[in-house]
Amino acid sequence: MQALVIAAHGSHLNPDASDPTYAHADTVRETGAFDEVREAFWKEEPHFREVIRTLESEEVFVVPLFISEGYFTEQVIPRELRLEAWDPEKWDSDGTSATEVTLEVGDADKTVHYCGPVGTHDAMTDVIVGRAERVTGESDVGEGFGLAVVGHGTERNENSAKAIEYHTERIRDRDRFDEVKALFMDEQPEVDDVTDYFESDDVVVVPLFVADGYHTQEDIPEDMGLTEDFRLGWDVPTEVDGHRIWYAGAVGTEELMADVVLERAADAGAELGNAAEVVRDGAAVEMTTRADREPTTSEPGD
Amino acid sequence: MVDVANVVAAADDEGVLEFDGLRLESPENGENKGYVLETPSSEPATLEPDALRDTLESVYRFVTNWHYWQERVGGEGTARRAFLRWCERAPVAGREHAPGSDASEPLSVPDRDDALRDGIDREWGQLCITARYLDVDRPDGERVYDLWHVDDAGTDVSDLEVYDDPRDAREIATTDDDGRYRPLKTAPTLPSGWAFTGLSGDELVDAVDFFYPATVANWHRERLGDLDVDHWLETARRQTGIYDVIDELPRDAVEWMAEACCVDSQCLRRREWQYADDDELAVDGGEGAFPCREPCSLVVAAARKWAILESESERTYELELTTSEFNQLAELIDAVAEGRTDEIREADVNDGANRYRARYLRAKRFDGDELEARARSEDDR
Numbered sequence: 001m002q003a004l005v006i007a008a009h010g011s012h013l014n015p016d017a018s019d020p021t022y023a024h025a026d027t028v029r030e031t032g033a034f035d036e037v038r039e040a041f042w043k044e045e046p047h048f049r050e051v052i053r054t055l056e057s058e059e060v061f062v063v064p065l066f067i068s069e070g071y072f073t074e075q076v077i078p079r080e081l082r083l084e085a086w087d088p089e090k091w092d093s094d095g096t097s098a099t100e101v102t103l104e105v106g107d108a109d110k111t112v113h114y115c116g117p118v119g120t121h122d123a124m125t126d127v128i129v130g131r132a133e134r135v136t137g138e139s140d141v142g143e144g145f146g147l148a149v150v151g152h153g154t155e156r157n158e159n160s161a162k163a164i165e166y167h168t169e170r171i172r173d174r175d176r177f178d179e180v181k182a183l184f185m186d187e188q189p190e191v192d193d194v195t196d197y198f199e200s201d202d203v204v205v206v207p208l209f210v211a212d213g214y215h216t217q218e219d220i221p222e223d224m225g226l227t228e229d230f231r232l233g234w235d236v237p238t239e240v241d242g243h244r245i246w247y248a249g250a251v252g253t254e255e256l257m258a259d260v261v262l263e264r265a266a267d268a269g270a271e272l273g274n275a276a277e278v279v280r281d282g283a284a285v286e287m288t289t290r291a292d293r294e295p296t297t298s299e300p301g302d
Numbered sequence: 303m304v305d306v307a308n309v310v311a312a313a314d315d316e317g318v319l320e321f322d323g324l325r326l327e328s329p330e331n332g333e334n335k336g337y338v339l340e341t342p343s344s345e346p347a348t349l350e351p352d353a354l355r356d357t358l359e360s361v362y363r364f365v366t367n368w369h370y371w372q373e374r375v376g377g378e379g380t381a382r383r384a385f386l387r388w389c390e391r392a393p394v395a396g397r398e399h400a401p402g403s404d405a406s407e408p409l410s411v412p413d414r415d416d417a418l419r420d421g422i423d424r425e426w427g428q429l430c431i432t433a434r435y436l437d438v439d440r441p442d443g444e445r446v447y448d449l450w451h452v453d454d455a456g457t458d459v460s461d462l463e464v465y466d467d468p469r470d471a472r473e474i475a476t477t478d479d480d481g482r483y484r485p486l487k488t489a490p491t492l493p494s495g496w497a498f499t500g501l502s503g504d505e506l507v508d509a510v511d512f513f514y515p516a517t518v519a520n521w522h523r524e525r526l527g528d529l530d531v532d533h534w535l536e537t538a539r540r541q542t543g544i545y546d547v548i549d550e551l552p553r554d555a556v557e558w559m560a561e562a563c564c565v566d567s568q569c570l571r572r573r574e575w576q577y578a579d580d581d582e583l584a585v586d587g588g589e590g591a592f593p594c595r596e597p598c599s600l601v602v603a604a605a606r607k608w609a610i611l612e613s614e615s616e617r618t619y620e621l622e623l624t625t626s627e628f629n630q631l632a633e634l635i636d637a638v639a640e641g642r643t644d645e646i647r648e649a650d651v652n653d654g655a656n657r658y659r660a661r662y663l664r665a666k667r668f669d670g671d672e673l674e675a676r677a678r679s680e681d682d683r
């Protein structure tokens with residue numbers, strides 16, 4: 001038997017924080033690729049600490065629903081899962097290249113394949129582009145458009161910016177959008193000045209965040225000048241300084257994220273049959289039948 | 303219908319089949335001339351295959367019981383199986399630890415056979431679980447499970463919102479009856495008004511796991527005597543980042559914290575963790591069916607706040623209050639701590655925590671947005 005655990009942050013204050021985790025877990029459940037699928041959280045239940053014992057499978061694939069390698073993927077999750085002999089060096093990563101390490105756990109007779117975060121997987125590039133397609137309603141969006149990939153960024157962890165830059169570079173190499181730039185909340189170049197960095201009239205802004213919350217639904221829209229007050233909402237697109245800003249909201253809510261979760265597990269040796277294909281086809285169908293452009297507002301998270 | 307040939311084939315495979323009082327020994331196992339069949343109500347009888355078949359028909363409920371547990375549920379040694387056995391009061395390995403639990407003897411196969419026709423009820427936190435036969439008129443051992451809120455035990459199912467997908471439990475458990483987010487799944491604030499009916503055993507366990515994550519797994523470990531409890535100091539010391547400070551929380555404060563957060567009125571898990579392995583907290587851990595094996599993330603987050611607050615030194619304040627106003631402060635704190643502010647009637651000015659009473663006190667005793675008081679300097683102490 002094989003099990004999948006999707007490890008996410010969750011929230012004590014905001015009930016919506018776990019929605020993407022549940023949604024992607026359900027998508028994977030419906031493929032039947034795993035005997036068991038569990039959501040696990042740092043701030044909700046089941047906690048990382050107690051999830052492994054709820055499984056009957058001997059092989060467990062843990063995929064962190066986090067954007068970058070850093071504090072949570074290197075310290076918190078391995079410690080709370082009781083991954084024995086864990087050392088970040090075992091990922092042998094340059095900051096975006098962690099794939100998998102196979103370890104035992106301290107509280108159960110199981111083998112855990114601890115995967116790199118979804119945010120740094122190559123398949124994530126497609127999710128960002130897919131997000132741009134969704135928000136513009138154009139399946140071939142690119143020509144005449146600029147694309148901003150937005151990250152949290154933090155001086156404390158250089159890997160945070162690396163993940164954003166990695167996908168920015170990969171999308172730029174595709175020659176699909178006129179311009180592709182990485183922007184940040186907490187470091188230069190800042191998302192506040194988005195219009196300074198683009199010549200294109202139309203700019204799609206995709207935040208590389210796992211869930212919608214305080215940053216993606218309050219901070220960034222206000223800082224970019226989409227709205228005076230997040231509670232009033234904003235139009236997509238919104239005219240700012242002569243540019244049309246197509247703001248996409250957190251990429252983590254995109255259906256195709258479930259495919260990235262599966263790719264991570266497959267890279268770690270999970271036997272998935274055609275599950276990834278089923279998920280990709282499902283996301284494509286969903287994409288053409290839904291024209292959802294209205295952002296949702298949410299309460300500040302923690 | 304369960305074909306009795308299945309149980310005979312299983313006995314042939316195993317040599318001797320023993321389950322819940324049914325014992326069937328195959329002739330291939332020893333020197334018997336036929337099959338040896340025994341139940342708690344019948345002496346061992348040696349039977350030829352034809353006679354065996356007829357006799358098994360007469361103890362059919364033992365056969366269907368075997369079929370359900372061994373062929374349908376399986377999972378020998380798993381928490382899932384133990385929990386489903388517990389649901390119908392079948393014998394379960396290990397022992398019950400909850401002080402408030404029903405310590406009555408497990409039911410025999412015939413007793414369960416009778417009881418499953420009407421349904422056997424169990425409580426798990428605020429959940430009520432009924433195990434019953436799917437087909438009451440011609441039971442073939444197949445069980446289904448119903449799940450609802452204990453407060454709805456007397457409510458007709460037609461008055462409840464009925465669900466059949468265990469994943470719906472996540473949505474139900476997200477908010478309380480007032481629509482407030484429930485970050486602690488085992489808080490005694492599960493909303494009522496819903497029911498899951500006709501769940502399979504696997505679906506029941508999934509639903510219970512969504513309502514009260516990991517409680518079945520930890521209950522099972524506790525029964526078997528291998529619950530791995532992490533006491534306060536162990537949990538506090540392994541924290542990093544912004545929670546690194548919580549191991550500085552004084553021992554008294556840990557006691558107050560457990561009294562504030564971890565009692566039955568606030569959480570249905572039974573606290574088994576102590577201050578340290580050889581240092582028990584005085585406050586009662588509660589009577590819940592399922593154990594709490596270490597401080598949860600909410601306790602850790604709150605402990606950070608208290609660790610920071612407890613680093614302040616105490617001071618002496620001088621302020622003017624009448625005796626009734628002094629007592630009113632206690633009433634206000636108590637009303638908030640007990641969560642009863644919503645119950646205080648609008649015009650009940652006899653209650654010190656009444657809103658008008660609080661507003662009056664604020665109007666009288668506040669200077670700006672602070673209580674008017676003079677702090678004595680450290681030198682005065």
